[in-house]
Amino acid sequence: MACARLLVALAAALAVAVPCGQAHAASAPKNVHAFTLRADEPVVHTFSRTPSFAWNPVAGAKAYQFELSTSRSFSESGTVWSAKGLRSPAVAVPISLPWMTGNPYSLYAHVRAITRKGVTAWSKPFGFNMRWSATPVPVTPAYQGLLRWTNVPGANAYMVWLVDTGKVFTTRSNMADEREYYTFHQAAAYSGVVHWRVRPVRWLYGSTDNGIPSVSYGPWSPVYTNFNPPFPTGPLSAMATVSNVVGDASRTATHEVMPAFVYRGNTSIWNTTTELYRVEVFTDEDCLNAVFRGAITGAPAYVPRPTGPLGMPTDTTSVAAARTVYLLDGTEPNSYTFEHIEVKTNELDVSPTPPSGGTTGLLPGQVVKGAKVDLWDSNWNGGRYYWTVMPVNIVSQGDVTTSLTGLALAGETAINVANATGILAGDALRVGSPGEVAIVQSIAGNVITLASGLTTGHAAGEQVARQGGGVIYQDAELTQDACASGRRLTFMKSSEPVVTGHVAPYASGLSPNGRLVGASTAKPRFYGQPLIAWQPVAAADQYEVQWSNKLYPWRTAGSKFAWGTAATLPLSPGSWYYRVRGLDYLMAGSKPQMSWSDPARVIVTKPRFRVVR
Secondary structure, three states: OOOOEEEEEOOOOEEEOOOOOOOOOOOOOOOOEEEOOOOOOOOOOEEOOOOEEEOOOOEOEEEEEEEEEOOOOOOHHHEEEEEEEEOOOEEEOOOOOOOEOOOOOOEEEEEEEEEOOEEOOOOOOEEEEEOOOOOOOEOOOOOOOEEEEOOOOOOOEEEEEEOOOOEEEEEOOOEEEOHHHHOOOOOHHHHOEEEEEEEEEOOOOOOOOOOOOOOOEOOOOOOEEEEOOOOOOOEOEEEEEEOOOEEEOOEOOEEOOOOEEEEEOOEOOOOOEOOEEEEEEEOOOOOOOEEEEOOOEOOOEEOOOOOOOEOOOOEHHHHHHHOOOOOOEOOOOOEEOOOOOEEOOHHHOEOOOOOOOOOOOOOHHHOOOOEOOEOOOOOOOOOOEEEEEEEEEEEEOOOEEEEEOOOEOOOOOEEEEOOOOOOOOOOEEEEOOOOEEEEEEEEEOOEEEEOOOOOOOEOOOOEEEEOEOEEEEEEOOOHHHHHHOOOOEEEEEOOOOOOOEEOEEOEEEEOOOOOEEEOOOOOOEEEEEEEEEOOOOOOOOEEEEEEEOOOOOOOEEEEEEEOOOEEEOOOOOEEEEEEEEEEOOOEOOOOOEEEEOOOEEEEEEOOEEEEEO
């Protein structure tokens, strides 16, 4: 009787039993290669973000073992990442691979199959390099006080080096203002010529098996030079919002990221001149419901920085000193609206740790603050934001004298005074006579909290004094008056949706007839778990993937988070839809979710058996 063969199409293994009397080990996997979106894209050997890998399936394979190494001989010390028990001939790598280039390659991948006859030989190594694909270059047209550069594929952020000041800071957009050059010195000697460099930054995630370090940054650009005209005087006016599009008085632009704000002039509606300004954003045309307050700056352009504001001086002596130096980053003291309501800049609103169990993706030394300097999408009905730029006055403070109303012991950080009016956070107080100097941390009624404990005890009735010389920062106008005067423009924000495919989804895996394929139709069919990919989007720190077996109403059957731009979906047989969105942890409020991609569809098939006699 003729012996039977069993042909089984499986996702992780195309099990084909050989005829009776013919037992031999399967050959090694072939056509190992790397890709970013689909397994059938043209093969390249240089990548700017961690690729995925695929290979031809092996007949009879039950599982696969995969290895990445810095060694072409795959020595144990060279192993960067490895995986066992893979059930499909494609794998998404969950770490950011280090920048490495070699002659010809610095990184190698290989794979072998596990069959019922044993383990196959390892495949032929696939070599590749990891490096940035481009260096940022300046973008035109130029705006006074604003730096702009081209986006670099694979970059999550950029490091900006202000050469003249010696300062380096990180920003997520491809723009930065020149606040250091203008604040407290708007003359051309400081702001007329600006030298700068920029380099791309990527988030780091995961860890290599052998501990080889990974840096997040790429090479610095050449030194670029911006030439600024004399500082514009005259009425203060809002000019434009700028990103990859420009909005002004003639059109309201929709920005995918928080835009730059450009303005000109130095004279308030009361015909007083100021040297400091603050951008404020509102949800209403009367400019009452503020949702964003920029840092105080002397520049004619403003771009929010997640690294925080300049360290603004708090007394007349340090204001005078600031006129001869470039200010460093630091703390901006709480400032005041025209009606004396205390406010603070959003650049001091530090973002919390991502709730998905990860980190920001940067090494500790690469994260300064991560302030929440992005805005929600304005996708409500007819939604838009209104913005203005406010003149800010430097207000000198006079002497304030009061007294303790109770005993204050050594080490205490809270004192009770008869009248705390006029005393502000950051003030230096002299407690007692001659007494000691204490710095005010906060005030609640007539209770003053100090930044550190008293060094000695003080009795009730002892004097508490703040000597003149301190300064505060206060808007020179009401925001509603500024907007009513015509100094108001609008803009819209709609975060870039994730692109999960073009014509067909960016999906790869085992076809029902046992071949490695990339999706070629809008409803691709796979056996087993498909590997999906997507294009990175600006301002996304991380991505969330959801899948549902129903398009409408959407019923989430599972979800996962990814730092990279690929993931394997654990789907059972059936028809499925999936969608991807970015998570922006610098977005104001408590909801970091960005726009969902359009849902993509995949069909996972059941095994097919055919008995041949």
